[in-house]
Amino acid sequence: MADLIKLSGLKRYYDVGGEIVKALDGVDLVINHNEYISIMGPSGSGKSTMMNMIGCLDTPTEGTYEFEGEQVHEMDDNQLASIRNRKIGFVFQTFNLLPKLTALRNVELPLVYANIPRDERLEHAKIALEKVDLTDRMHHKPNELSGGQRQRVAIARALATNPSIILADEPTGNLDSKSGGEIMEVFDALFKEGNTIILVTHEAYIAKHAHRTIHILDGCIEEDIVNHKSKARKKPRKQKATA
Amino acid sequence: MFAYIESLRMALSAIWGNKLRAALTTLGIIIGILAVTLMGTLISGLDRSFEKSMSFLGRDVLYIAKHEWFGEQEWWEIRNRPDLKVAYVEKLKSQSKYVKAAAPVTMRTVNITREDEMAMGINIAGTTPEYMQTAFLNIESGRFFTEGEDRSGTRVIVIGYDVANALFENENPIGEKVKIGNYVFRVVGVTEKQGKFLGLFSMDNRALIPLGTYQRLFSRRGWMRLDIKVDENHIADAKDEITAIMRNLRGLHPEEKNDFAINQQDAFRQQYQTMKIAIGGTGIFITVLSLVVGGIGIMNIMFVSVKERTREIGVRKAIGATPSSIMRQFLFEALLICLFGGFVGMVMALGGSILIDKYIFPSTLPVSLAITALVLSSVVGLIAGLAPSFRAARLDPIEALRYE
Ligand SMILES: Nc1ncnc2c1ncn2[C@@H]1O[C@H](COP(=O)(O)OP(=O)(O)OP(=O)(O)O)[C@@H](O)[C@H]1O
Ligand SMILES: [Mg+2]
Numbered sequence: 001m002a003d004l005i006k007l008s009g010l011k012r013y014y015d016v017g018g019e020i021v022k023a024l025d026g027v028d029l030v031i032n033h034n035e036y037i038s039i040m041g042p043s044g045s046g047k048s049t050m051m052n053m054i055g056c057l058d059t060p061t062e063g064t065y066e067f068e069g070e071q072v073h074e075m076d077d078n079q080l081a082s083i084r085n086r087k088i089g090f091v092f093q094t095f096n097l098l099p100k101l102t103a104l105r106n107v108e109l110p111l112v113y114a115n116i117p118r119d120e121r122l123e124h125a126k127i128a129l130e131k132v133d134l135t136d137r138m139h140h141k142p143n144e145l146s147g148g149q150r151q152r153v154a155i156a157r158a159l160a161t162n163p164s165i166i167l168a169d170e171p172t173g174n175l176d177s178k179s180g181g182e183i184m185e186v187f188d189a190l191f192k193e194g195n196t197i198i199l200v201t202h203e204a205y206i207a208k209h210a211h212r213t214i215h216i217l218d219g220c221i222e223e224d225i226v227n228h229k230s231k232a233r234k235k236p237r238k239q240k241a242t243a
Numbered sequence: 244m245f246a247y248i249e250s251l252r253m254a255l256s257a258i259w260g261n262k263l264r265a266a267l268t269t270l271g272i273i274i275g276i277l278a279v280t281l282m283g284t285l286i287s288g289l290d291r292s293f294e295k296s297m298s299f300l301g302r303d304v305l306y307i308a309k310h311e312w313f314g315e316q317e318w319w320e321i322r323n324r325p326d327l328k329v330a331y332v333e334k335l336k337s338q339s340k341y342v343k344a345a346a347p348v349t350m351r352t353v354n355i356t357r358e359d360e361m362a363m364g365i366n367i368a369g370t371t372p373e374y375m376q377t378a379f380l381n382i383e384s385g386r387f388f389t390e391g392e393d394r395s396g397t398r399v400i401v402i403g404y405d406v407a408n409a410l411f412e413n414e415n416p417i418g419e420k421v422k423i424g425n426y427v428f429r430v431v432g433v434t435e436k437q438g439k440f441l442g443l444f445s446m447d448n449r450a451l452i453p454l455g456t457y458q459r460l461f462s463r464r465g466w467m468r469l470d471i472k473v474d475e476n477h478i479a480d481a482k483d484e485i486t487a488i489m490r491n492l493r494g495l496h497p498e499e500k501n502d503f504a505i506n507q508q509d510a511f512r513q514q515y516q517t518m519k520i521a522i523g524g525t526g527i528f529i530t531v532l533s534l535v536v537g538g539i540g541i542m543n544i545m546f547v548s549v550k551e552r553t554r555e556i557g558v559r560k561a562i563g564a565t566p567s568s569i570m571r572q573f574l575f576e577a578l579l580i581c582l583f584g585g586f587v588g589m590v591m592a593l594g595g596s597i598l599i600d601k602y603i604f605p606s607t608l609p610v611s612l613a614i615t616a617l618v619l620s621s622v623v624g625l626i627a628g629l630a631p632s633f634r635a636a637r638l639d640p641i642e643a644l645r646y647e
Contacts, residue, residue, distance in 0.1 A: 057561060057640045078565050085563020096558045096644065100260050110562040112249050157562065 003066070004164060004196060005031040005054060010063035012049050012219075023049040025219035026063070033164070036191045036230070037198045038207035041216035047200045050216065051169045054198065055088050056080045068164060085113050089158025091168035091199075095150045097142040103129065103153045104138040110161045128156040132186055148179030155186055159195075166190065168199040172206060184209050246568060254575035257548075258583075268544045269584030271537020272623060275530050276588025276616045277595075280608060282526025283615075284596040286519060288606020293515055296440045297508055303343075303475035304377050305482060306506040307331075307489065308468045313514050314504065324502045327467045329454065331492055332371075335471060338488050341481035344376035344472040347454060351461060355406060355450060357421045362409040366449040367423065369457025377470035385417040385432030393453035398460075400428040404436040404447040426460055428452065482507070534619070537584065538627040545577050545631035556635055557643025570636035577628025578621055585620025589613055 012024040023046045031037065039047050052058040053065065056072055059080075065072040067083060075083065084090075089110075097106045107125040116124070129138050132152035142150050151171060158166050168187070172180035188209055191197050199210065207213050211230045215223035258265045300306075310321045332345045348370045355362045374380070375387050388399045400421065407416050407430075416430045437446035473481035482505055489503055549556070556569060589608075596608045 052641055055561070057644075078567070081560065081563050081565040084561060090561050092644070096554070096561075098555055098558060100256070109559070113559075113563040113565070113568060115245055117245075161563075 003030050004033050004035075004068060005029070006064075006066040007053070008064045010053065010065060011061045012046075012053060012058065013061045022219050024053065024060075027219075027221055029214070029221065029224075031165075031196070031198070033196055034191070034194050035196050035198075035212060036187075036210045037212045037214060038210035039198065039200045039214045039216060040202070040204075040207055041222075045216045046219040047216055048169055049219075051167050051198070051200055054165075055090055055167045056084050081113075085110055086161060087164045089155075089161070089163040089166040091151070091154050091158050091166065091171045093170040093173040095142070095147075095154045095174070097150060097153055097157070099142050102139050102141055103134060103145065103156075106142070106153055107138075107156045107160050110157060114161055124160055124162075125156070128159045129153070131159060131190070132156045146179065147175050148182050151175060151179070151183050152186060155183070155190075159190070165196045165198065168197070170200050170202070172201070172203070180206070247571065250568060250571040250575050251579075253572045254579055257552075257572075257576055258579055261548075264544065265580050265583070268540055269537070269580050269587070271533050271540050272581050272584030272620050273537075273588040273591070275533035275537050275623075276585045276620055277591050278526060278533060279530040279619065280589055280592035280612055280616050281595050282522065282530070283612040284592060284599065284606050284608045286523060286526075287609050287612075288596070288599060288604050289515075289519065289522075291606070292604045293511075295438065297511065298379060299437070299440050299446060300508045300511070301377070301379060301472065302508050303473055303478055304508075305471045305473060305478075305485060306468055307471060307485070308504050308506060309466070311504040312506045312510045325493070326464065327469055327503065329467070331489070332469060334492055335469070335485060335488055339473075339481065339484050341473045341477050341484060342471055343474060344373045346371050346374040346377045346470045347467055348374065348470055349454065349457060349462075349465065349467045351465075353423050355402070355410065355421050355423055357410045357419070360410045362406045362448075364448070365403075365406055367457075368449065368451050369454040369461070370451060371454050374451070374470070377472045380437075381435040383433045383435040384415070385430070387432055388451075388453050393455045396455040396459045397453065398426060398428045398456055399431045399453065401432040401434060401451040402430055403434050403445075403449045405445060406448060406450055407433045423460075478507075534623050537581075538623045541577055541580060541624065541627040542631060545573060545628055546634070548576070549573060549631050549635045552635075553638065553643045553646040556638050557640050557646065560638070560640035561644060566636040569638075570632045573632035573635045574625065574628045577632070578624040581620045581624025581627070582617065585617050588620070589616045592616075 007027050007029040010024055010027040011022070014021040014023055027050065039050065041047050049058070053060060056067070056075075057080075059075075060073055063073070067087065070083065072080070072083065098109070101109070104122070104125055107128050108121050111121040111124055126135065126138065129135050132155050134149060134152050134156065137145060137149060142153070145153065155166075171187075172183050175183065184206060187197055187199065197210075199206075201207050208227060209230060210227060212224070212226050214221055307327060309324050309327065310316070314321075327347070329347045332347050336342050336345055348368050350366055350368045352364055353367050355365050355367075371393055372387055372390050382401070383404065385401070387401055388397070391397075392399050402410075402416065402421070410416065410421060411419065416433060419430050420427050421430060422428070434447070434451075439445050471485065473485075486501065486505060489505075490501065493502055495502065559569060593608050596606050600606050
């Protein structure tokens, strides 16, 4: 089986008025199925840029990106949209739910873009909401939900298409520690069900939930360590350090 | 197909979420469509009532009179023309091979009374029985007067439908007596209901008496018209021949101008065409103007909408919306707003046409025009929505997500 994700010599430069900002400057990384990874690093080190890259929202300036054997760096906008839809689930710091849609409709949305018939869509969306324990709130709109509940809806939306990987950029950044803890429980549970998760965080106690922590500094991987005392008890099937 | 339905639903719910704005935005389109449909309704109504009026004037009937219907002669030129004479009728009939029937017509306005009832302002025409052939007239009950009655100046009268109704409500007028001034007439016939000529002159508010009687009781001089029915296959030839005979009767030298006019239905047609072009041109101008203004309004509001919903677009893209599905969503939104405007405009025009039909003249909104209106508003929507939708489709997902 191909690696889930393989980044080689990946660079992302921004040209800001003639000055080149090296947001990512040569990243090599391999991620396997059913890994639970946290990414840490100071502000401006390139964590979000890397997440966007992995999430196929952005394309590299240089280097290659393989996702389940597909060459992402060669894809056009439509192919990128399709791979985001089918293979990737995003969770954002600011939830990013559509305010006019109910929780159920928000969760249903990725399935709309996957061209799945309506009945089937609702069924999948309800299953996803069940996983985050929000069935009783599915007809509520985002502004009728607490921050933690909103983030759970966002997680359900990320799960809806049954993606290969879930990417969460500071998912607890806007939450109090109690709600943050609940969100981490959801991630832990999803990992135990066999999902692959990458999350960005500034908090060491959150990073400890993961089995592997990658430290980034100035657009390069500084450290990539396996965390044997992870809070999520199930061990990953394979553990491979990157080159 | 499936994706189209979904885009349509998204567009619908976006419009629903901003009902007032959509309604205000579409005002320009409503006015444009209202203008085009009302104008079309008006013209089609005019057409119909014009054609109906024209049926009072036979295509193959020439009307010889002192003036041209739509002439450019000065009034004094016409004033000096001699009156037409009854005697011309026999001359024309015997000298022209194209004349099928001919009737002199002279007219005045009178009041007709019967006991306590009075019909006021009735056009009373003196003519001969051949009028039945030159005019498009049917007798509802009774009969027209005869040649004998004309020669002997018998006081018989054929009354119009409205006159009969005014004087003889629920009674049979045939054989009854009516009075014009002090003269007593016997009603011999009632003409069928005919309606108005060009929406102005009622053809039912009149009466006909024998020319002989008219001349004996009222006047031998004054305004007269000769209605000449000619061979319908040789109308132009007939006109030439009759002109020649008339010039001969009047004793005109070749260099002298005609001192009479030969009028035809065609004169009305030409006049009407000019008017129609003027109305139609104004209508098209208003329509194009308001559709352009409306379209720009839609484009503007769509740009605002795209800007406002930048983050939403980012989210949709992040979870897998393709550029074309975003494009479709916004294009449908513009299309639906315009289509709604077109529909409202059409419904208002429909209401307008019902009012016109009731109070002005018969008219209906033609189906083809309704379809044109909807197609037109869709086209405006598509064109106006193109640039904003394209901008939405091209947004970079990361930047869109970061947009505050
Ligand atoms: N669109 C852009 N244009 C120019 N420079 C950018 C752009 N996006 C990111 N950068 C730069 O790239 C670098 C990495 O940014 P990034 O957002 O990845 O940092 P981060 O690690 O996520 O920081 P934080 O912890 O504050 O979220 C920063 O120096 C930033 O200024
Ligand atoms: Mg960041």
